[in-house]
Amino acid sequence: xxxxxxxxxxxxxxxxxxxxxxxxxxxxxxxxxxxxxxxxxxxxxxxxxxxxxxxxxxxxxxxxxxxxxxxxxxxxxxxxxx
Numbered sequence: 301x302x303x304x305x306x307x308x309x310x311x312x313x314x315x316x317x318x319x320x321x322x323x324x325x326x327x328x329x330x331x332x333x334x335x336x337x338x339x340x341x342x343x344x345x346x347x348x349x350x351x352x353x354x355x356x357x358x359x360x361x362x363x364x365x366x367x368x369x370x371x372x373x374x375x376x377x378x379x380x381x382x
Contacts, residue, residue: 314365316338316358316361316362317336317337317338318337318338318339318340318341318351318354318355318358319332319337319339319340319341320341320342320343320347320351321340321341321342321343322342322343323342324342324344328340338354338357338358338361339354339357339358341354
């Protein structure tokens, strides 16, 4: 996986890493996600649309991670620290 593994190794816990590469390699994509990448995008036609979708999913994941499920109201509430 080469330099992709270096990027993942250098990321902090909780970072959502989106790898963008010119190499279309299914095995590398699977390995990247198994190693902690949030998404793996191939540079090519439709890159901008794929990136918008991936970033949107990452933002939604981050938002949901900062919320706590409340069983009484059956909804998610923001977590407050302090």
